[in-house]
Amino acid sequence: MMRSTRGLTVVLTMGSLFVGAACGKTTPARTPGGNIVQVDTQSAAPPAVRHDERVFAGGSAPSAISFPNPFAGEAMPAAEGAQLFPANNCDGCHGGGAVGWVGPSLTAGRWRFGGADAEIFQSIYYGRPHGMPAYGGLLPPDMIWKLVTYIKSLPPPKDVPTESW
Amino acid sequence: MTQYRLVHRLAAPALGVLLSALGASQAGGQGTADGQWTMPAKDYAATRFSGLAQITADNVKNLRPVWTFSTGVLGGHEGQPLVVNNTMYVVTPWPNVLYAFDLTQEGYPLKWKYRPAVDPNAVGVSCCDAVNRGAFYADGKIVYNLLDGHTVAIDPATGKQLWNTKIADVTHGETTPMAPFIVKDRVIVGPSGGEFGIHGWLKGLDLKTGRIVWTAYNIGPDSELLAKPGTFKPFYDKGADLGRTTWPTDVWEHGGAPVWGWMSYDPDLDLLYYGVGNPGPYNPEQRPGDNKWTASVLARRPEDGSLVWAYQFTPHDSWDYDAVAEMILADLTINGQPRKVLVHFDKNGFAYTMDRATGQVLVAEPFVDVNWAKRIDLTTGRPVVDSSKLTGASKGNVLNICPTLEGGKSPAAPVAYSPRTGFFYVSTNNMCMDYQAVQVARIAGTPYIGANSPYHAGLGGNLGAIIAWDAATGRKVWETKERYPAWSGMLATGGDVVFYGTLDGWFKAADAKTGRVLWKFKVGSGVVGNPITYTGPDGKQYVAVYAGIGGDWFLLSGDVRSDDPADVRDPAAFIRDLARHTSQGGIVYVFAL
Known part of the structure; x- marks a missing residue:
């Protein structure tokens, strides 16, 4: 209710x-x-609103209006996002620390649906194919922006392409 | 005649040959023949033992691959093929394609393939990879579950769908990776979703039509459990509505209790045995009480689902110790007395030998390092818990709990029992965990977990081992250490050879008496499937197994995840170099002398 x-x-x-x-x-x-x-x-x-799996006419995505993250780069909202991440069961799919579980890792700096703040917002708000639920009906935008800020604060590994032993 | 009686008569390899001849004449029967493999665990007693004895400890060194097939699917290939009427049936992980291979022709060409439409959203609601644990053949039908909550029956000759029944609801966190189990005219099925706040159940479908005949819940009031007064008699627990009164009010309604393992059936007692998974959420402080009947074994009448007895292995589970691992039925001599028993290797690290008529625990001993409980009290049936290992949001990070929530044995990796040696062969994990529970809110369709639990190697540093176990006395007979967690099912044969695979991609044959590895072959991906054996149209013994690592996400760490360039992960700290030895990909292998 x-x-x-x-x-x-x-x-x-x-x-x-x-x-x-x-x-x-x-x-x-x-x-x-x-x-x-x-x-x-x-x-x-x-x-x-754009999806990587779509091919855009002329090969490039249409330009979009600016859809800025009000908390971009701020430490405090990122810390709140770190709390929101497990509290909203994000860790259940993406793993503790967003390192990947049944859902993809969010720490590698690589993105299926785009890594701009607004694109991550869209992924959380509308959901994505293969199981990412739409949180738009559950969380107010400022909480989603805090999640975005937290996710963007996670440092990628030093060398993503190469794994060596 | 029931299969477990058959196998118990196998006193000599010669008898095994006789039986395989018998098997050929029974082609099409319900899993009674050693020449075929018609149900996931080979027989109703869930022994995964075949009397076939052409491959022996002496000649297994000459085993070689004779056929392979790529399923084209990258998910974890748990489960096993079936072989019926000279046809091999293979179910892939999501999208659950069913292949039928003609074993009478060179190269085993396809007779047909069945390509169902399976909701991709089911993949995101699967806790631990979009696996499938196999099909069941009965009454001229191949029956299996699609991941998105449907059971289908397929005509083995034509590949045409005979019926398709919706049994579970993906939008409520239910998925259906388990293999169905068929007794008489009932198809028995259950859901996964212990990490999604489901209300766990078991259903009995009509084999002819797919109609749902009964639904029995695993938690809740007796009426919903189909626990009828006078017929439900647990050995240890007394009282009405224990599935409701051992929970806070209404919490049981989202308390988990999934069914994703293997089942067995005793035709003399007319009892169906299955294990129930974990309570949810993982933070136990949100659900004070025993939380019956999660982490339990239940015995039901297959025809109407009524509950006859139940026993809870892990009351108030604080560690995600699902009890969905198989219940193997055997006749053992315990303290000089012949007993009809059920043997179960629980995630919680104890191996239980129980009277399968009553649910009394006869023997309960740890088969791996266990520190959450000191022992099982055979008078009360309850574990003597070390309170310092109890978890909860208020307790912070509880360190070094053994075994991990993956289990002392993974329930997805079933045991084999050889009546020839009397030993149970078990893939085990030698791992411990830290467990930090947090308060969690239920949001329908999202995970309902509330714990973070990193693993580390147990004593010795090896992450796994293959063991042989004497269930009459509760002791380990032999052990072969494995570098990585042992995650494949076991196969025991009349040639006194046991077969298993490893995560780093070795398929191995070992001496059933000593555990000595006699032969190994490097397959294309880590093995989490279960080997089978059968007699080909040429009269030769074959062994088949899936390669295809997966089934839990730490197995996909690092560059093992090969189908998505956007999803590059750091390896899990405790298993950093696994990706050096294997990568994803489903391949069916067939071996022969």
Whole structure:
């Protein structure tokens, strides 16, 4: 019950985030996931919803509006994200410290669905194929941004491509 | 005649040959023939013993691969092929393709393959890799589970689907990697999901139609357990509704209790035996009480599912000690008395020898290093727990608990029992863990775990071992150390050879009497499957096994994960160099002299 109420809040807050980001007029639009968000009509492009497995015309992804992480690089939100990560059962799939379990590692600096803050936000908010659940109905955006900030704070191993003995 | 009676009569190799001839004449029967392999554990007693004796301790050194096949799937290849009517049936991990190979033709060409549509979301709801533990042949049907909560029956001649029944709900964290078990006209199935807050159950389907005839829960009130007054008689525990009263109010509704291992059946007693997995969440402070009947063995009537007895190996499990490992049925002499027993090697590190009619524990001794309990009290049936090893969110990081939550033996790696030697052959893990539990909230469709538990090697530094066990006395007969956790099933044969594979990709044959390794071959990937043996159309004995490492995520550490360039992992600290010796990939191997 509480969760569905929160889900409603999320959609509204998402909208206000877009507004905040672009300071322009907004109209509702539908994302590929079917969710309604508020889109800035004065900026050049729709929100940054893109999937790596899609091939874009001309070979390059359309440019997207800026969708900034309000906590980018900050230590305190990253620390809160570190708490949110196990509390929301992220570690159950991605492993403690996000080193990989049934779900992929999030520490290698390599990404199936893009590693920009906004792309990681999308992955958490909308979910991804093969089992990543959509947390958009469960967590408010600021908590998702804290998770993003935590994930981006994890240091990749020294030499990712080469493993030697 | 039941299979475990058959095997008990095998006094000499000559009899084994006679039986394999008998087997050929019984082609199509329900797993009674040594020439075939019609059910996961070979027979209802779950012995994984075949009387075939052409391959012996003397000539096994001449064994060589004669056929291989890539399944094209990278997941962990647990389980085993079936061989029925000169056809080999292979089920892959998700997406659960079923192959039928014609053994009468050179190169074993396919007769057909069955390619079901299996929900990819099931992969993300599988705790530990999208495995499948095999099919079961009965009544002219190949029956197996798809990962996404469906049981299917396939026509062995044509590959056409006969029925397809939804048994589990992926959106509630239920997946179905286990092999079904068929008794008379019932197909018995259960779900995984002990890490997803499921409400664990067992179902009995009608073999003809796939219709669900009964559903019996493993936790909850007696009525939902199908525990009827007067017919449910646990040996140690008294009282009504123990599956509810040993939990905080309503917590049992998401208390786990999955069923993902192997089953056995005694036709004389008409009892079906299966183990129940862990309680959830892993943080035990969220579920005070014994949490019955998690981490338990249950004995049911297959026809209507009614519960006859139950015994809990690990009350109030604080360590993820699922009890889903197989219950092997044997007739042993204990303290001079012949007893019909059930033998079980639990994740918790104890090997139990129990009266299978009543559920009384006769012998319970550790088969690996155990420190969470001092012993099992045979009067009460309860472990004498070392309270310093109890876990919980308030206890912080509890160090050095032996064995780990992978188990003293992995339940996915079943034991073999040779009535010729009287020994049980066991793949074991020599590992201990630290266990840090945390408070966790249940979010449907996400993991419900609440613990972090890194492993380290136990005494000696070797991570695994193959052992032979005397279940009448509860002692180890021999041990062969393995560098890595021993994660394949065992096969025992009338030639007094045992077969097993290793994570670093060796398939080995050992002397059943001494454990001495007589032969080995480096296969294409680490072995987590279970070897089988059968007689080919040419009358020769063959041995088959899957290579294909996986089934738990530490096995995929480092560069072992080869299908996803975006998922590059640091090796797990306790097993850093495994990826030096193997990588993923499913291959079926057949060996012969």
